[in-house]
Amino acid sequence: MKLVSLLVAFFLLATGTAAASESPHARTQSGVVRGSSANGVDNFLGIPYAAPPVGDLRWRAPAPPVSWSGVRDATEYGNRCPAQASTNGPRSETEDCLFLNVQRPTGAKKLPVYVWIHGGGLQNGSSNQHDGSLLASQDVVVVTINYRLGVFGFLAHPGLTAEAGQSGNYGFLDQQAALRWVRQNIAAFGGDPGQVTVGGESAGGFSTCAHLASPGSRGLFRQAIIQSGSCPSTPLPQAEQNGTTVASSLGCADVACLRALPAARLVDANATASLVSGTPALPQPPDAVIRSGAFPHVPLLIGANRDEGRTFAQGFVGSTREQYEAWVLANYDSSVLARYPWPARSDQFTAAYLIGAIMTDSGSVGGIGGCSERSLVQTFTRYTRTYSYEFDHRTGPGLSPTPAGYVWGAGHAAELAYLWPSFDNGTPIAPTFNAAERRLSRDMVRYWTSFIRWGNPGWPAFPGSTFSLRAGGASVPISDRQLSAEHQCEFWG
Structure with missing residues (x-):
């Protein structure tokens, strides 16, 4: 009997499953990991997908992860990548x-996979902001990733190019390494490597567009989601x-x-971060690739929030008319x-609201x-099936911190808490939802997972209309004419 029990245990490890009374296990190419379970979702956290980029590996393409023997504990998130303190974390x-x-539903077998790239301007943020349990509960496998940020992830320099x-795209190369890890390992977690959706918000949206344009990302996903993103890059000579x-x-x-510099010195460096074009990773600027149609014509879900600019305009609270x-x-x-x-009537928030609208x-x-997001949707639509949305819930709780009395509206990143319950930017938001907002969260999870499973969120593809996401079951398609009028696109071109 003892021999039989040992054989059963070995079989469970080898197949990436475990008895209901045991912690879930999965066998990756680097070794076996042990996760944890809660509310019907198995969580495998802090799995290395590349070697630590330290010492001589600083500012080099990611190397394969180091293998381990025995069973590696995967019940806590891994280290956050170097970054200054911000509203996205310490x-x-x-x-x-x-x-x-x-994160997967318990008992997952060959389910579609969603790989999520966090935002933060390529300078901050981490995967541990995003609890994928809501999405995973709807029969998808969710993968969230860290990648190198700021100077560590996007420094271009003539010496590095030589x-x-x-040079300059180390964080982006990390993302590609994570996508390759998914292709090689996700079957052990009950995911289907042939059904991968890549998506992200803000800088994660920039990155997703870049993956559409990058030769090195071809074949690593079959569809994409861009939330509040675009397709920017900096030419290599300027980046150097x-x-x-x-x-x-x-x-x-x-x-x-x-x-040779200590990490602390580099964290404090006053530098912006950008994807770098004119390199093997991005031979052409992503926006040029998209405009030309020379990208994989996979289904796309893309949209933005009604009041994106209010997030960036908070610093103008109290500004005068002059x-x-x-x-x-x-x-x-x-x-x-x-x-x-x-x-004619104004208050301390007027300047911030006006600047946010502009x-x-x-x-x-x-x-x-x-109008920029609308133009990007129109461009994608010329080449592939594209679903457009606008997050239009303008009275929900804002991200923290905000000036007292400041109405966030549907500001940048406001939609994230409806999909990722632990997304906090400093303070948890989802627990403060009212009944209508909880309904919106359920609706959005259903739309997103429908797209991840079938390439269709449940509303008509563009052109014709954009789906306006509203609380309390009031989401509705709005015409392109209405969207254009809301944002004065006739004026902005």
Whole structure:
């Protein structure tokens, strides 16, 4: 009997399943992992998908993960990638951070897979902000990933280019490594490697567009979701110039000096992060690839939030009419003042709301939202089946922190809490939902998982209408004419 029991235990490990009374196990190519279960969902957290990018591996393409013997505990999230403290999480200086998480319904067998890329401007954020249990409960396998950020993930420099023929896209290469890990390992978790959807929000949306454009991502997914994203990039020569400036600010003239710096110095470097085009990873700018139609014509779900710009306009709370008008004239011209005039009755929030509307409608923040998002949807529609949405719940709880009395509206990232119950940006949101908002969450989970399973969220594809996501079961298609009027697209072009 003892021998039989041992054989049964070995079989369970080898097949990636476990008895209901035991912790779930799965066998990856690197070794066996043990997860945990709660409410019908198995959670495998903190699984390494690449070697720690430390020492000489700093600013190199991700290397394969190190194998282990025995059973690796996978019940806690892995380290966050290095980043400054922000509303997306605490400061981290730990470069050993290339981990992913798998969440599946208990008993999963050959289910479709959703790989989620977090936002944060390519500078902050992590996979542990996103609990995929709601999505997993609807018979999909959810994978959330960390990837290198900021200077660690997107520094371009002539010395680094000389080493490998490219530089600046290390975080993006991490994402591709995670997608390859999914293709090679997800069957052990009950996922179907032939039914992978890749998606992300904000910088995760930028990344998703880049995967559509990248030769190295071909064949790694069959459809995509872009939430509040666009297709920006920086040409390699400009990115190298930016990186040289960063290196000089750190007192370094070469790569050896940069690699010798402690992580804390690099975390504090004053640098922006961008995907870099003109490299093997992104031979052409993603936006040019999309406009030309030279990308895999997979089904797409893409959209944005009604008031994206309000998230970025909080700093203008308390600004006067004179300050508002000076800001407009410094960035636009008097025609914008005529379109967005100062009202007869105003308060301390007026300038922020007006500037937020301009940012939204024009898409001036990274091409996110409004008319820029509409134009991107129209471009995709010329080549592939595309479903458009607008998150339009404008009275829900905002992300934290916000100025007292500031109405978030349907601001940037406001939709995330409806899909990912642990998404917090500092303070949990989902527990504060009222009944209508809980209904919206259930509806959105159903729409998203329908798309992940069948490539159709349950409303008509564009052109013709965009699906307006509203609380209390009030979601409804709205015409393109209505969407255009909401964001003054005739004016913005």
